[in-house]
Amino acid sequence: MAESNAHRWAKYRSAGFGGRVEVLLPSGRRLDALSRNRVWGTEVEKSGTFARLRLAVERLLESGVPQKVLKVPAADMRLAAAVLRRMGVSAWVRNLDGSREFFVRI
Helix, strand or coil: CCCCHHHHHHHHHHHCCCCEEEEECCCCCEEEEECCCCCEEEEECCCCCHHHHHHHHHHHHHHCCCEEEEECCHHHHHHHHHHHHHHCCCEEEECCCCCCEEEECC
């Protein structure tokens, strides 16, 4: 399925100036965005299903970056936090345009 414009926009905005998108992970998966200094790793997940959010969190874990960000639509932020807690991952949860965010600490 083709990538939506909102997903592409959120991915490139998260990478920032000099950052990379679609970063290859050791397993062959791809991380949506990695910052220039390799500190911030971002996954954008628009589907809002538990299974897809779980896969996104697995990609964040595999990336090994110190700061993890999971970008989801505002309506799915609580579900994303629940997935992070269930998987035992500390990360930022942000909505797609970055106007709302909170940190899930484990």
